[in-house]
Amino acid sequence: MKPPSLEPPSAEPPLPAPVLDMRHVSVSYGAHVPAVLGVDLTIRPREIVGIIGESGSGKSTLAHSVLGLLPKTARMSGTRFNLAGTDILKADRTALAALRGPAAAMIFQNPMTAFSPIHTLGRQLTDLLWRDRDPSGAQKRARIVAALAEVGIPDPVGRLDAFPFQLSGGMLQRVAIAAALLMQPALLIADEPTTALDVTMEAQILHLMRSLRERAGVSILIISHHLGVIAEICDRVAVMYAGRIVEEGTVEAIFRAPRHPYTQALFACEPALVPTGMRRLPVIAGEVPRPGASLCDFASRCAVKAARCVEQAPPWTRSGEFPGHHVRCHGSALSGSPPSGRTP
Amino acid sequence: MAMLTDTATPDTPTEAAGSHEPRALARFATTLAHILSTPLGAIGLLLAMLIVLTALLAPLIAPYDPTAINVKDRLADPSLTHLLGTDQLGRDLFSRVILGTRTAMTVALTALATALALALPLGLVAGYGPRWLDGPMVLLFDSISSLPMIMLGLAVVVLIGPGVPTVILVIVLYSVPSYARLVRTQTLSLKSRDFIKAEQAMDAGTARILFRHLLPNVIGPLLILACLDISTVITLEAGLSFLGLGVKPQIPSWGNILSDGFAVIRKSAVPVVAGGVPLVLATLGFTFFGEALRDALDPRLARERRP
Amino acid sequence: MREQPPLIEADRLSVDVPGRGLPFLRRAPLSILAEVSLTVRPGEIVCLIGESGSGKTTFGRALLGLVRPSSGRIEVDGVPLPDFSARSFRALRRQAALLFQDPVSSFNPRQRIGAMMAEPRAIAGVGSTRLADIVALAGQVGLSERFLARFPHALSGGQARRAAVARALSVTPRLIVADEPTAGLDVSVQGGVLNLFLDIREQHDTAFLLITHNLSVVRHIADRIVILYLGRVVESGRADDVLRAPRHPYTRALLDSEPVPDPTRRRAEPPVIGEVPSIARRPAGCEFHTRCPRAQPRCRSEAPVLADEAGGRQVACHFPLPGAVSIPAPGRRMAKS
Numbered sequence: 001m002k003p004p005s006l007e008p009p010s011a012e013p014p015l016p017a018p019v020l021d022m023r024h025v026s027v028s029y030g031a032h033v034p035a036v037l038g039v040d041l042t043i044r045p046r047e048i049v050g051i052i053g054e055s056g057s058g059k060s061t062l063a064h065s066v067l068g069l070l071p072k073t074a075r076m077s078g079t080r081f082n083l084a085g086t087d088i089l090k091a092d093r094t095a096l097a098a099l100r101g102p103a104a105a106m107i108f109q110n111p112m113t114a115f116s117p118i119h120t121l122g123r124q125l126t127d128l129l130w131r132d133r134d135p136s137g138a139q140k141r142a143r144i145v146a147a148l149a150e151v152g153i154p155d156p157v158g159r160l161d162a163f164p165f166q167l168s169g170g171m172l173q174r175v176a177i178a179a180a181l182l183m184q185p186a187l188l189i190a191d192e193p194t195t196a197l198d199v200t201m202e203a204q205i206l207h208l209m210r211s212l213r214e215r216a217g218v219s220i221l222i223i224s225h226h227l228g229v230i231a232e233i234c235d236r237v238a239v240m241y242a243g244r245i246v247e248e249g250t251v252e253a254i255f256r257a258p259r260h261p262y263t264q265a266l267f268a269c270e271p272a273l274v275p276t277g278m279r280r281l282p283v284i285a286g287e288v289p290r291p292g293a294s295l296c297d298f299a300s301r302c303a304v305k306a307a308r309c310v311e312q313a314p315p316w317t318r319s320g321e322f323p324g325h326h327v328r329c330h331g332s333a334l335s336g337s338p339p340s341g342r343t344p
Numbered sequence: 345m346a347m348l349t350d351t352a353t354p355d356t357p358t359e360a361a362g363s364h365e366p367r368a369l370a371r372f373a374t375t376l377a378h379i380l381s382t383p384l385g386a387i388g389l390l391l392a393m394l395i396v397l398t399a400l401l402a403p404l405i406a407p408y409d410p411t412a413i414n415v416k417d418r419l420a421d422p423s424l425t426h427l428l429g430t431d432q433l434g435r436d437l438f439s440r441v442i443l444g445t446r447t448a449m450t451v452a453l454t455a456l457a458t459a460l461a462l463a464l465p466l467g468l469v470a471g472y473g474p475r476w477l478d479g480p481m482v483l484l485f486d487s488i489s490s491l492p493m494i495m496l497g498l499a500v501v502v503l504i505g506p507g508v509p510t511v512i513l514v515i516v517l518y519s520v521p522s523y524a525r526l527v528r529t530q531t532l533s534l535k536s537r538d539f540i541k542a543e544q545a546m547d548a549g550t551a552r553i554l555f556r557h558l559l560p561n562v563i564g565p566l567l568i569l570a571c572l573d574i575s576t577v578i579t580l581e582a583g584l585s586f587l588g589l590g591v592k593p594q595i596p597s598w599g600n601i602l603s604d605g606f607a608v609i610r611k612s613a614v615p616v617v618a619g620g621v622p623l624v625l626a627t628l629g630f631t632f633f634g635e636a637l638r639d640a641l642d643p644r645l646a647r648e649r650r651p
Numbered sequence: 652m653r654e655q656p657p658l659i660e661a662d663r664l665s666v667d668v669p670g671r672g673l674p675f676l677r678r679a680p681l682s683i684l685a686e687v688s689l690t691v692r693p694g695e696i697v698c699l700i701g702e703s704g705s706g707k708t709t710f711g712r713a714l715l716g717l718v719r720p721s722s723g724r725i726e727v728d729g730v731p732l733p734d735f736s737a738r739s740f741r742a743l744r745r746q747a748a749l750l751f752q753d754p755v756s757s758f759n760p761r762q763r764i765g766a767m768m769a770e771p772r773a774i775a776g777v778g779s780t781r782l783a784d785i786v787a788l789a790g791q792v793g794l795s796e797r798f799l800a801r802f803p804h805a806l807s808g809g810q811a812r813r814a815a816v817a818r819a820l821s822v823t824p825r826l827i828v829a830d831e832p833t834a835g836l837d838v839s840v841q842g843g844v845l846n847l848f849l850d851i852r853e854q855h856d857t858a859f860l861l862i863t864h865n866l867s868v869v870r871h872i873a874d875r876i877v878i879l880y881l882g883r884v885v886e887s888g889r890a891d892d893v894l895r896a897p898r899h900p901y902t903r904a905l906l907d908s909e910p911v912p913d914p915t916r917r918r919a920e921p922p923v924i925g926e927v928p929s930i931a932r933r934p935a936g937c938e939f940h941t942r943c944p945r946a947q948p949r950c951r952s953e954a955p956v957l958a959d960e961a962g963g964r965q966v967a968c969h970f971p972l973p974g975a976v977s978i979p980a981p982g983r984r985m986a987k988s
Contacts (some may be wrong), residue, residue, distance in 0.1 A: 053810070054837040169703070170926050198702035199864060200942075203921040209778040225837055228867075228910030232917055251914040270837040270912055279658040279849060281842030281871060287807070441824050539755040547773045549743040560761045 018042045019065065019186045019219045020084070020104075025078035027058075027065050034062040034291045035074075037243040043187060046213055048220040050230040050251070052266065053240035058286040059223045062240070063189050066158030066221070067104055068096030084186045101131065105180035109192040111172035115164040121175055128182055147178040150215070151208055170201035177208060181216055188212075190222045194229060206232050227270045231255055236324070239263045241298055243291030246328045253322030260327050262298045296329070304331055378640040385636030389633050389647040391629025396621075397467060398442060399415060399449035406439035410596040419612050428618045429599070432608050437618045440596040445622060452577040455515035456570045463520045464566070466556055472535060482528070485521035493580070494587070495520055501589045504592035511590045518580075519573065526569060530562045548593020572634035582623055598623045656729050657690040658826055659714065659743070659860050664688070664723035666706070666713050666882075683709050684882045685849055686723065694856040696867045698890070700905070701879035704927045707862045708752070710879070711828045714860070715749055716740030725863055744774060746817030750829040756802035756813040764814050765789075766801030771822040775859060778822060785821075792817040792847060809840040816847060827851070829861045833868050845872050866909050870894055875963075878937070881930055881938045888964035898964070898971040900943050936971065943962050945970055 027036040036058045050079040053059045064070050066083055068091070081088040084103035086095065099108075108114045115124060125144045132140065141160070146155035151174040173193060180188050185283060190209065195203035210233045212218060224230055230237055230251070237254040239247040239262065247260040248286050258264045265284045266271060274281060286301040295313045299305050308330050319327045379385040398405065407427075414434035422429045428437035470481040497514045504510055534540055535558075543553050578598075584590030584601025586606075593600055598619045605615030670680050684706040691697050701707040712718040714725065716737060725732045727746070732739040748771070751757035758767045769785050770777040786796045792813040798806065806814060812832065819827055832848070833841045845868065851857050860893040862867060869876065873890035878901065886899040897903045907922035925942045928934055936940050940950040949969055957967040 054839055093910070168926050198927070199866070199908040200702065200904060200921075200923045201926060202926065203910065203918065206910065207918070207921045226910070227838070227912035231912045231914045233912040234914075255912065255914050266838065269842055270867075271838070271841065271871055272863075272909070272912055274871065276870050279871065281845050283842040283846070284839035538751045538753060539759045541712070541717055542749065542751060542757040543770070543774075544717055545744055545747075545749040546771045547741055548770075548775050552774065556760075557759050561759070 002131050016045050017085075018027075018044050019047075021080055021082040023078060023079050023080035025062075025076065027061050027067070027074055027076050029071070029075075030073050031075075035243055036065065037291050038078075039243075039245055041238060041245065041248075042219055043219050045186070046217055048210070048213055048233055048235050049233035050237045051221070051223045051240055052225065052227065052230055052237060054225060054266075054288055055238040056242075058243040058291060059133075059240045060178065060191055063106070063191050063221065063223050066187070066189060067106055068093070069098055069106070076168065076169065080230050081100055092286065097319055101128070101183040101185065102343075103185060104187040104189055105183050105185040107173070107176050107180055107188065107190040107193045110196050111169055111176050112164070112196070114174065114176055117233070120161050120163055121167075125175075125179055125304055126181060128179055144178075147182050148175065150181070151175070151178040151212075152204070153178070170205065173197060173201075173205055174208065177205075177212070181212065181218070185217070185218060188218050188220045190220060191223065192224055192243055195224070195226070201340075202229070209233055227255075227267065228272060239266070242293075244328065247326065249319075249322055249325030250307065253320065253325040257320050257322065258324070259319045261302045261304050261331070265301075265303070307332060375637075375640045379636040380635070382636060382639075383390075384632045385640075388629050388632025388634075388636055391625055392633045395445055395626050395629060396449065402443045402446040406436075406442045408436035408439045408441045410435060410439040411594050419608060421612070422614060429612070429614050430435045431604050431615050437542075437601070440601055441598070441622055443596040443600045443617050444601060444619070445511060445589060445626075447508070447595060448578045448581055448626065451511050451515070451581045454575055455512045456519070456529045456573060457586060458512065459516045459519040459523055460566065460570055462528055463523030464559070464563070466520070466560060468525040468531055468558060468562070470524065471528040471531025472558065474490050478528075482525070485525050488517065493587075496586050497587075497589050506589055506592060508591055508595070511550055511584055512582065515577050515580055515582075519577075523566060523569070526566060529564055530565060531558055534558055535629065537579045568634060568641065571637055574630040574634070578623065578626050578630075582619075655692050655977075658693045658695075659728070660690040660726040660729075661710075661714060661725040662688050664710070664713060664720050664725065664728065666709050666718055667721040679722075682712065682882060682933075683930060684720075687877075687879070687882070687884055689860075689861055689884075691858045691879055692886045693825065693858050694851065694852055695874050696859040696861060696872055697877065698861045698862060698873040699864060699877050699879060700866065702864055702905075702927050703742065703883070704881065704930060705879040706828055706882035707879050709882075711749065711830055711860065711862050712822045714828060715744055715747055717749070717904060734958075745822070747828060748822075748859040749821060750812075750815050750827060750832060751892040752831040752834055754808075754815040755803045755806065757815055758811070760803060762802075763799065764801050764803060767803070768799070768814065768818045768821055771818060775822055781825065788817050788821055789814075789821060793843070794850060794895075808835045809843065811845055812836065813847070816851075820851065823855055824857060825855075826860065826957055828862070830862045831865075832863070833865055834863075843866065848872065852932075860939040866906060868896070878905070879927065879959060883938065883963065883967070885939065886965065886969045888960075889962060892962060896972075898960075899939075899968050900945050900972060902941050904942070904944075904985060937967075938972070940947060945972075 016120060020041065022041040024038045025036065026034065028034040029279060039062060041049070051059045051062065062071065065074070065076055066088070069090065070076070075087060076105055076196060078089060083099055086099055086103065088096070093100070115121070126140055129140050129143070136238065142161065145156045148159060148262055153159055153171060153174050159167070159175070167175065193209070194205050197205060206229060209220060209222070222234065224231070234251045237249065237251050238245045238262060239254065241262050247258065247263045249252065254263065258267055268282045271286060284301055289297050289300060291297060294300070294310065296302070296309050299309045302309065312330070314329045316328050318328055319325045379389055404568070412435060414430070416434060417430050418432055419433040420426050420430040420434070426436050426438065429440065429600065431437055431440070467483065487605050496517060500510055500514050540553060542559060543557055581590055581597065582599030582602060585597045586603040590599055591597040601615055601619030605619055609616055665682065665686055666684040667680040667682050687706070687710055687738035689697065689699070699707045699710060701762065706760065709718055713720045716735060716739070720735050724744070724753060727743050730742070739858065764797050765782070765785050768788055769780040772780050775963060789799060794810060794813050794817065798810060799816065803811060832844055836844065848859055849872065852859065861869070861872070869890065876893045877887040878888045878899065880895070880901050880956060886897065886902045893902060894906065897906060907918070923942050923944070928938070928941060936952045937943070937946070937950040937955050940946040943950065947970060953969070955967045955969045957965050959965055
């Protein structure tokens with residue numbers, strides 16, 4: 001039971017085998033619509049990794065690709081894509097389905113639509129335990145009640161007979177987390193888990209997720225566009241832009257010394273970080289381009305663009321005093337400039 | 345400029361306004377392509393077009409006068425002179441089937457158009473009008489729908505006698521309540537949508553909300569339902585005529601052909617088959633076409649097709 | 652700004668939903684809004700803050716008569732509405748615009764954006780609906796002409812939001828009621844919408860009632876803040892005062908719950924536990940006592956009244972927090988590097 005740690009878990013060798021290991025993974029819809037481009041991402045046991053990015057950055061596609069939840073038109077490629085020891089790129093549909101649950105489980109943005117409206121929660125949670133053939137109904141029930149109690153649901157026995165519409169969004173998100181835990185996954189994927197919730201509930205859910213890592217030893221991949229949420233629970237952070245990871249590092253590195261101009265601009269726009277009294281909020285002008293349209297997809301919106309940004313692909317360089325901090329930018333290693341955004 | 349507002353103001357045509365036509369054309373093309381992309385949709389469209397064309401060109405196709413009685417040649421077998429033979433009065437069956445198509449389409453289209461025209465305002469009033477009116481109107485719709493079709497038909501025939509207008513009236517009476525109920529349900533669900541609330545917040549008048557905002561959103565599903573109903577209506581017309589409650593016996597209609605055919609079925613099965621096959625084809629054709637149209641126009645399905 | 656008479660004043664506005672069931676067995680009506688008073692002066696930005704179930708959206712709609720108030724009074728320029736019939740709200744609706752939380756759903760799905768932008772002018776019969784003028788209108792919110800021929804679902808969140816603002820602006824309203832104006836927008840776009848509001852206020856002296864739960868945004872734009880809990884005002888006052896030194900424990904909890912984008916300032920415990928009670932089962936006494944860390948026996952039995960304090964502040968709490976403690980804005984405490 002260690003307290004929430006800011007120390008990079010990858011600091012000391014030997015490293016445990018990663019839960020998720022992606023090397024140069026790309027996903028495209030159809031043949032010509034890339035969504036994720038050459039992503040490298042590693043998640044080790046008990047690690048909480050966050051992905052930040054605007055809509056259209058490909059962060060949801062990335063999360064869905066891990067569970068094989070992409071639509072049929074999607075095509076995946078890469079040199080390595082291992083989830084809990086299974087190669088996802090080679091897995092067929094049955095093998096992918098077998099991974100859902102024991103290897104990875106998902107929490108969705110809207111808990112209201114994540115449950116079937118016509119079955120009781122108890123029934124839906126029992127169905128999740130279909131793999132356990134041996135335990136009796138009473139044993140399953142006891143496990144479910146224990147899981148519901150663990151995520152802080154009052155009167156868990158009574159909730160078994162409740163229908164989803166009888167619970168609030170926050171309570172349902174707790175049930176969703178309990179459901180994920182029942183399957184004892186190695187990796188929990190949370191796609192904007194608190195976006196649909198009130199702030200007081202958001203704080204409680206984030207706290208719950210953090211404590212679950214301590215108690216259940218689960219790794220978490222959390223996707224959010226909310227910097228506060230990422231800062232609250234992540235160990236490591238990857239910043240996604242137009243399908244690529246443009247910066248990656250410990251949460252401290254990203255929040256203390258963001259190096260990529262996009263990360264810096266994103267921080268500059270965060271209303272909680274903008275000093276009050278400015279009465280004029282910074283924005284990033286323009287829109288996220290189609291992934292892979294140019295060598296550096298941020299060049300069209302970048303404030304510190306140079307000639308080489310359009311001539312050469314930006315290298316993935318180590319940066320700064322924080323271990324494991326990498327940036328995909330030409331200028332980044334040189335300019336440790338403070339966050340700056342543009343005010344129109 | 346008509347694209348932007350309804351107030352006629354002279355303005356130069358622009359890209360925005362000009363792009364309307366190609367878009368509509370493109371939308372028609374994609375809808376058509378989608379209907380043709382499924383085998384049932386293609387069959388439905390073909391059959392529906394075949395029937396409509398036959399109805400339009402009936403007098404040109406039919407080789408004989410379908411009402412000309414020729415007792416000498418009664419119940420002739422199919423031959424080159426009479427493709428489907430003749431009936432018990434010696435009338436050319438092929439000509440009667442062809443002109444029966446025209447009767448069927450006339451009845452179906454007139455009846456459905458009238459029913460739609462009546463159901464739209466009734467449903468809009470029930471759904472958007474004063475609340476106290478809604479209950480009684482729904483009660484009325486339900487009462488009419490609860491009457492058995494044949495009884496309703498008998499009552500109308502007793503009152504005004506058989507004939508094409510009678511058949512149309514019966515069908516209108518019978519279909520208005522179900523269409524009106526659909527319009528009402530649609531209106532009720534649209535009424536609580538944000539864009540109608542937005543209109544109210546902009547102080548839009550009731551007429552504007554009804555005709556510019558509710559109507560275009562209601563009419564799509566209604567037209568599709570009506571298309572699916574064409575087959576039902578054709579069957580109804582045939583059924584009523586078969587019972588002698590519909591079209592007058594001398595007028596060519598599939599129901600009359602069937603009815604006449606049954607009387608002579610021990611001598612020849614050809615008249616029954618000649619009346620029955622086009623009926624089955626029309627029913628299948630319009631049902632397949634209507635279903636394909638519904639799938640093609642449903643925006644939710646459309647989005648799934650193009651992720 | 653203070654001396655000007657209020658543009659709109661809601662006085663003890665309540666909204667009830669009639670109970671369902673058979674006559675005589677019918678349940679008591681549900682009170683969604685209970686005696687909420689609020690004023691907006693010309694050119695003022697008032698933020699109405701609350702969680703789901705606080706009745707904040709209902710208040711915005713009740714103010715324009717889209718939801719019928721069950722009691723209370725609405726005054727426009729000091730003149731009270733005679734009653735709450737649609738006819739009485741007409742004049743107010745012509746001077747106000749409502750921005751919905753989901754801008755796409757507030758457009759007719761079968762009409763083009765350009766036509767929808769012209770809609771208020773066409774309804775009022777005031778102003779030009781010529782294409783050139785609609786293009787100019789779109790330009791004011793930063794949308795180019797090519798968007799006018801699009802259907803609502805073909806716009807991104809930020810574009811749809813701008814289009815909705817353009818529609819509101821087309822008749823230059825004196826009051827814009829905006830429901831969660833930044834919901835669903837990326838941070839990179841959020842600022843643009845808020846800047847647009849500030850520009851509009853500057854140009855037309857338009858007043859805003861912003862209905863939101865996003866306190867980090869409120870901090871930058873609000874003149875005054877009103878906090879709702881279960882359909883009741885628990886605290887109100889000047890934005891700086893309320894945000895720097897909240898008096899009500901609920902306001903404090905809201906501020907503390909907002910996750911701070913600084914990994915060194917993680918919270919060991921969530922600042923408030925439990926969830927908002929259902930309005931069908933309002934707690935007795937102070938309605939926040941079930942979640943309040945400072946609740947005393949008195950809070951469980953006796954409902955606090957909304958008491959006026961110095962500086963135009965109001966608090967409904969038996970044991971308010973001391974007003975002097977200041978919370979530094981998180982932006983200042985960030986990054987040492």
